Amino acid sequence: xxxxxxxxxxxxxxxxxxxxxxxxxxxxxxxxxxxxxxxxxxxxxxxxxxxxxxxxxxxxxxxxxxxxxxxxxxxxxxxxxxxxxxxxxxxxxxxxxxxxxxxxxxxxxxxxxxxxxxxxxxxxxxxxxxxxxxxxxxxxxxxxxxxxxxxxxxxxxxxxxxxxxxxxxxxxxxxxxxxxxxxxxxxxxxxxxxxxxxxxxxxxxxxxxxxxxxxxxxxxxxxxxxxxxxxx
Numbered sequence: 001x002x003x004x005x006x007x008x009x010x011x012x013x014x015x016x017x018x019x020x021x022x023x024x025x026x027x028x029x030x031x032x033x034x035x036x037x038x039x040x041x042x043x044x045x046x047x048x049x050x051x052x053x054x055x056x057x058x059x060x061x062x063x064x065x066x067x068x069x070x071x072x073x074x075x076x077x078x079x080x081x082x083x084x085x086x087x088x089x090x091x092x093x094x095x096x097x098x099x100x101x102x103x104x105x106x107x108x109x110x111x112x113x114x115x116x117x118x119x120x121x122x123x124x125x126x127x128x129x130x131x132x133x134x135x136x137x138x139x140x141x142x143x144x145x146x147x148x149x150x151x152x153x154x155x156x157x158x159x160x161x162x163x164x165x166x167x168x169x170x171x172x173x174x175x176x177x178x179x180x181x182x183x184x185x186x187x188x189x190x191x192x193x194x195x196x197x198x199x200x201x202x203x204x205x206x207x208x209x210x211x212x213x214x215x216x217x218x219x220x221x222x223x224x225x226x227x228x229x230x231x232x
Contacts, residue, residue, distance in 0.1 A: 004171050005201060005222050009039035012194050012221045016040065019047045020158040023115070023190055024064050025182035026053035035196045035225060036161040038062040041070055048073045051115070051157055053182060054080040055092035055103065068092045074101065077155065079108035105135060106155075112185060114155035119188035124153050160190030164214075166199045171219025172212045180213065187214045194221040 006012040013036065016022075022040075025031045041062065048067065055076045056065020067073050069091035076092065081103050083090045095101040106114065107129040117125055126149035130136040140151040162183050165176040173195060175183055187193045201224050 004216075004220060005169065005224075007223075009035045009196065009223050010042060012036065012223050013039045013043050013045075016043060016045050016159060018045050020045070021049040021051065021156075022159040022161060023051040023157040023182075023186040024161045025163070025179075025186055026064075027178035027181045030165075030176065031163060031178045031181060031183060032063055033161040033163040033196050034062045035223070036163075036194055037064060037066060040161070041066050041072070044072070046072050046074075049075045049077065051077045051111075051155060051186075053108070053111070054078050056090050058083060058088040058090055065091055068095065068101065071095075071100075075103065076101065077104040077106060077111075079106055079111045081105055107135065110152055111155070112182065114152055115182070115189045116185045117152075118154035118156035119185055122154060124151055126151055155189070157186070157190040158192065160186045160193045162187045162193060162195040162219075164195055164197055166202070166207060167195060167197045167219075167222055168202050168204045168207050168216070169222075170204045171195070171216030171222060172204070172207055173214040173216075173219060174207055174211050175213045184214050188218045192220045193218055195219055195223070197222055197224050200224070 050064055050073045052064050055078050056063055056068050096103055110127055110129045126142055128147060128149050130150050131148050136150045142149050164173040166174040201222060
């Protein structure tokens with residue numbers, strides 16, 4: 001087995017080329033892989049397509065908006081494109097209004113299911129979430145048991161940047177708190193999954209089977225966050 005543990009974040013993202021599609025979860029400090037996003041920002045890959053819960057927030061800490069502001073991202077696929085408060089304009093909103101970045105808005109549940117479909121090998125699925133809105137225009141509609149549904153397709157990625165609480169050397173992952181929103185399904189929906197680990201990387205067998213939330217077969221690279229923390 002190839003060693004999945006990388007010495008630092010820069011080494012873990014060093015070979016990521018321009019033009020790839022990547023996933024990055026959200027939901028605050030416990031869910032955002034800030035160290036990996038910072039490393040990708042330093043690495044400088046461009047013309048990226050990002051898949052995330054949102055397109056970035058107004059904050060000083062590294063998040064997906066950091067890559068947007070650096071003009072590394074050409075398109076965002078997300079559930080929220082607008083800021084949480086209309087007076088706090090994000091770099092994404094400014095760039096979108098100036099036709100400098102593209103966006104695809106997806107209902108949050110549909111976004112999660114499209115990612116899960118990619119992870120599970122599902123070819124497509126029907127959902128009523130966007131029926132009657134602009135988001136459903138041009139898509140196949142079907143009536144099932146008297147209700148109208150819209151056809152949606154899986155949403156895979158080349159790379160997934162994941163944050164977990166604990167891992168073992170094979171890549172079995174254990175999450176905590178809000179990390180269990182998008183992290184598990186994103187970890188399984190990408191060709192290459194890179195993980196930053198909060199607590200510890202232990203030997204195989206030290207994580208109780210019931211506590212493994214993503215099997216290591218889906219994980220390619222692990223980096224332990226240093227004791228002093230880079231972004232904790």
